[in-house]
Amino acid sequence: xxxxxxxxxxxxxxxxxxxxxTLTRRVIELFPEKxxxxxxxxxxxxxxxxxxxxxxxxxxxxxxxxxxxxxxxQEEAExxxxxxxxLEQWDKDTETINNYWEQLSMEDFSDTFNLFGQYEFPIIQNxxxxxxxxxxxxxxxxxxxxxxxxxxxxxWER
Amino acid sequence: xxxxxxxxxxxxxxxxxxxxxTLTRRVIELFPEKxxxxxxxxxxxxxxxxxxxxxxxxxxxxxxxxxxxxxxxQEEAExxxxxxxxLEQWDKDTETINNYWEQLSMEDFSDTFNLFGQYEFPIIQNxxxxxxxxxxxxxxxxxxxxxxxxxxxxxWER
Numbered sequence: 001x002x003x004x005x006x007x008x009x010x011x012x013x014x015x016x017x018x019x020x021x022t023l024t025r026r027v028i029e030l031f032p033e034k035x036x037x038x039x040x041x042x043x044x045x046x047x048x049x050x051x052x053x054x055x056x057x058x059x060x061x062x063x064x065x066x067x068x069x070x071x072x073x074q075e076e077a078e079x080x081x082x083x084x085x086x087l088e089q090w091d092k093d094t095e096t097i098n099n100y101w102e103q104l105s106m107e108d109f110s111d112t113f114n115l116f117g118q119y120e121f122p123i124i125q126n127x128x129x130x131x132x133x134x135x136x137x138x139x140x141x142x143x144x145x146x147x148x149x150x151x152x153x154x155x156w157e158r
Numbered sequence: 159x160x161x162x163x164x165x166x167x168x169x170x171x172x173x174x175x176x177x178x179x180t181l182t183r184r185v186i187e188l189f190p191e192k193x194x195x196x197x198x199x200x201x202x203x204x205x206x207x208x209x210x211x212x213x214x215x216x217x218x219x220x221x222x223x224x225x226x227x228x229x230x231x232q233e234e235a236e237x238x239x240x241x242x243x244x245l246e247q248w249d250k251d252t253e254t255i256n257n258y259w260e261q262l263s264m265e266d267f268s269d270t271f272n273l274f275g276q277y278e279f280p281i282i283q284n285x286x287x288x289x290x291x292x293x294x295x296x297x298x299x300x301x302x303x304x305x306x307x308x309x310x311x312x313x314w315e316r
Contacts, residue, residue, distance in 0.1 A: 004162045005263075005264035005265045005267070005268070006164060006165060006264070006267070006268075007164060007165065007166050007167065007168050007171055007264065007267050007282060008165050008166065008267065008282050009165065010165050012282070013165055016283075016286060020290070041199065041301055041304065041305055042301070042304040042305040042307075043304070044301065044304055105163075106163035106164070106165065107163045109163070109164070109165050109166065110163070110164075124165060124166050124170070125174075128174060129314075131290075132178070132289075132290075132293050132313075133313065135290050135293040135294050135297065136293050136294075136296070136297040136300070136313060137297065138294070138297070139293065139294040139295065139296070139297025139298050139300075140297050140298070140300060140301050142294070142297075142298060143199055143200070143202065143298050143301040146199065146200040146201070146202055147199055147200040149200075155290075155291065155294060156287075
């Protein structure tokens with residue numbers, strides 16, 4: 001079998017995603033318990049609310065893709081009241097993502113899927129959305145940490 | 159020739175990158191002239207300074223990769239004093255990126271390159287860094303805009 005050159009391999013893309021998830025986990029950990037649920041700037045969502053969104057997107061989104069089951073967007077983590085509940089869910093999702101990822105084939109990435117019944121795009125674009133949206137909100141989390149006088153982790157710490 | 163399945167095609171990856179660059183351009187445009195250069199939260203860099211970093215990374219980084227020429231990181235846009243200078247450079251870089259992108263081959267992405275003489279990684283990782291770092295800093299820009307009472311663009315506006 002001849003190895004075909006790829007822009008990125010399937011294995012490296014999930015490593016990239018999980019690397020970002022590891023960094024976001026560090027950001028969650030750095031928030032003081034109270035500020036995680038209460039601090040915000042200019043009426044924006046708290047980092048708990050942003051994390052709740054991220055949890056509603058990553059693993060459930062990938063599960064929907066693999067099963068080709070269109071499920072509505074639902075924030076289960078909204079009801080969490082402690083950081084440790086968030087972190088526990090985060091770690092469960094790390095496994096869930098790895099398990100579903102193994103069920104993806106190279107042919108899937110260019111297939112179209114209607115994510116949460118709202119975003120009808122090629123699956124690779126759905127996955128880039130998962131990653132980019134997390135980087136975007138985590139960038140906001142960095143500002144919150146700075147405003148709280150806390151040094152955020154290095155961006156390349158994965 | 160048999161088409162081989164790809165996680166993402168080379169063409170789609172540059173479209174993805176340029177889509178993000180279009181959104182960042184919108185964010186630059188939305189800043190009032192004065193605030194672009196002066197506003198910040200918690201002693202962080204202004205959006206002008208962050209944009210200057212992005213300009214120093216994207217096009218120069220890709221040029222270095224294509225020519226396999228290791229050049230030190232250098233912020234030329236530091237000296238810009240108007241938003242329109244930034245936007246003009248941004249648009250020039252859009253062309254520069256497209257032109258250099260065409261000179262990349264599929265085999266290049268897995269090659270290792272020492273970006274700015276500091277980051278020795280496979281080229282695909284360098285390119286993901288260009289994109290992710292921009293999304294990260296733009297997320298900070300969204301907080302600045304909100305704090306200034308300005309509605310940022312939708313995240314999916316590309």
